[in-house]
Amino acid sequence: MTAVELPEGLRDNPYLDRWAGFEMSGRVRVATGKVELGQGVLTAVLQMAADELDVSPERIDLQSGDTDTTPDEGLTAGSQSIEYGGKALRMACAEIRLLFLEQAAALLGCAVDMLSVNDGVILYRGEATAHSYWTLVPAIDLAVAATGRAPVKPRDRRRLIGRSVRRVDLAGKVFGQPVFIHDLTLDGMRHARILRQPRPGTTIASIDEARIRRLAKGGAVEIVRHGNFVAVIGDDETTVERVAGSAGELVTWGNLEPVAEFQQEARWLLQRPTLEKKIGAAGSAVAAPGRRRVEATYSRAYIAHASMAPSCGLAHYRDGHLTVWSHSQGVFMLRNVIARLLKLDPAMVTVRHVQGPGCYGHNGADDAAADAAVVAFLMPGTPIRVRWRRDEEFAFEPVSPAMVSTMRAVLDEHGRPVDWTAEIWSGTHSRRPGKAGTLLAAEAFPDPPPPISAERMMEAAMGGVTRNATPLYDIPAKRVDLHLIPETPVRTSSLRGLGSVSNIFAIECFIDELAGQAGADPVAYRLSLLSDVRARRVIERAAAMSGWNADAEAGAGLGRGIAFCRYKNTAAYAAVVAEVEVAEEVRLTRVWCAVDGGLIVNPDGALNQLEGGIVQATSWALKEQVRFGGLGISSRDWQSYPILRFDEVPEVFVELVEPDTDNPPLGVGEAAGAPTVAAIGNAVSHALGTRIRDLPLTRERVMALLLADEA
């Protein structure tokens, strides 16, 4: 037998009993390190496990994101849960099934290929035997390392994979059940709020604890303090929330460096100190006869996660063991950084995932969990719940960094690029605690962590900043010239799509500009530069879906634009056509999107993610910019950080191209966002007859352009 290369999840968690087991009669335990972030992953995990084990999904008790019981599959991020996590889970389940079939074959004295499984019962030539997973389990040791020798189900043997199974988590949400971490209550639980250190490095100059306690009026609160970490704790959440909301002025901070409003603009980054990195083709393009250089600069503002609820964490420290409940994307990573912060043995820390509001990247979840852990550690025996306030969430969640991209191309005599340079200025998209970032609580401790070294910062930042920075188009020479800005005015980290959103906005708008200069139709121009068959197919499909008209007049106030992206250049292919009306402001009317994500485990689940990605990206493109001022972020509510509302949502049409295929799954969760933003940019340019190169495409920017044209 040839050696099979195991996926990372199985290499890191080789023992099969970590993935599944049969402890209770008639029940199947399946464990996944991936967690529900609102994306529907647990439903897909159930489908995959049920198919590979040949059991009905109703028999499965699913465990997810628990450092005590589930495999460590790293983060639930990067659209990798199905593409990579699913592969590991399917292989583990397939091998478990094979171990049982081999045991049954030995007992029955028959060949394994005479046997099959139906809902956990072993069949011989299609007839039930006395054997099942539950009768055989005492004789089978699942604490063995996976080998990868059992093939996963081929297309004609799949029953649930590839079907639009209803989400297992949705009913609980529709009936208002206590499914969120915010709803979790522990016996004897007390509520805590943090009087937050405004910025790392600031120190408490004075704190009037007596007056803070008096704010509780009829109630009572306690104050705990460790260095610059201050928390208010009480039994009554209403009281604690009110005290924390008004206590801000009773703490004064020293070493404060105010942030100015102009620093919120992406182009401010151009003046900042940078770390440099060059990727791709050597040198720069040499001018030659018949060749022409073109260049344009694009930008995108800082963007917030703006989840529907502020972050929440619970913790209980008892008998030397700390248990933490969190809506983190990475419970194992969180366990390790909390253990380090509190100088505990990681074996004495358990982190359990509980669902939170929609998670689109590194938000405040880890910090809120650490807040609760610190308070619980300082108050042994008392379960602590920390729920951030709304303004705290907007002010302290890491935001997606602003980016500036200068695109440079050398064009041949037909107006086609032969040399391409993307010069990018950006803060990091990668500041997760334990990697190139820290926890807010850690920054407030008496011994805050040392600054991240430039090397570590660059190493962590590369993947996010340069995501989709290199176009997939057939261009002989491509290079990326990166200027990483290590210090941004506010903390930045990963948000859905990371650098791809700004990079694809720049690339796909620039491609449209090149098409315009060549007098070519944007769809035809793209196809002339793309030999990748799957890429061509989604572009052709999206164009056909939209009834693309190559001759549509520009500058008429109505516009349509197309954009393409293969997420990370390795995951799903997506092409988007956007249709807009532009009067004084941009109104998106319709969006068409074609996606090739290889095998789709749950087509309706994928469509839901893609539709959501399109709507969220519409909001980014038209409305969103984090505002700065005073102590940092000044947009701290839904009025100063507006998002797309129900009356602004376009009609959206999404098609999956060949979803029931033998091509392996490709991550789709982030596939539609970047091309949607770029397609809107191109549609607005088409509608106006001139281009806005800076996001968001607000009324102010449209009006400025219209007024400049009149002048």
Next chain:
Amino acid sequence: MAAIAFAVNGRAVAVTADEETPLLDVLRNHLDLKGARFGCGLEQCGCCMVLIDGKAELSCAKPIWAVAGKSVVTVEGLGTPAQPHPLQQAFIEEQAGQCGYCLSGILVAAKALLDRNPDPSRADIVQALDRNLCRCGTHIRIIRAIARAAVLMRETS
């Protein structure tokens, strides 16, 4: 502290609390009804929406004294898995949810709409949801689910 009497999901309750306590805190922490969600506490997002005497209202900043003697309905009062409200049935059939955090308030807003307008247009639905935010971008399915629920309700009435 005073005992404030009102009805929740058809049940009479009397809550002893500071009369300025927000209705949402009373529902979630005193009555253990977690269906109405905390989103902002600023009356800006709609996650905490409940029906007060049949009208969809935000509960996160509404003092408890203001509901004395009134009838409050939360998402838990709409239906149960065994007997779902047509809206809940339609949201499941349309798979109209991602994280689902906004759904409690949206379902309540939709209930108020369908109670006064059994045959709403898309514009009516959108108008009825103008105080509700959704960050996952499930709007399209939510609008479709409400339209479907209207059909279900007309068919069964």
